[in-house]
Amino acid sequence: MQSTLDKLCKVRYAISAKSALQIGGAFLKTKIAELRKSKKLSQEELALAIGVTRQTITSIEVEKYTASLPLAFKIAHYFGMAIEDVFDFSEYTD
Secondary structure (H helix, E strand, O other): OOOHHHHHHHHHHHHHHHHHOOEOOEOOEEOHHHHHHHOOOOHHHHHHHHOOOHHHHHHHHOOOOOOOHHHHHHHHHHOOOOHHHHEEOHHHOO
């Protein structure tokens, strides 16, 4: 059974991790939903193909979570595209 301290640490880590994944206070916009729909893939099918949960795909698509660089690479690679073509960095470039 987990101790109360262990549970508290996990909650604090989750909150900190979510904040750390934000870029400049905003989440990264993506084209994942439209790419997925154009290939007639469900969120579950895409998630299985790249090794994450459906909830991860959902969170990225609705901008509640920004993908890590390795995950962004996996997603872009799956669609045969560059990361910049899947994720919108326009707010963060000069």
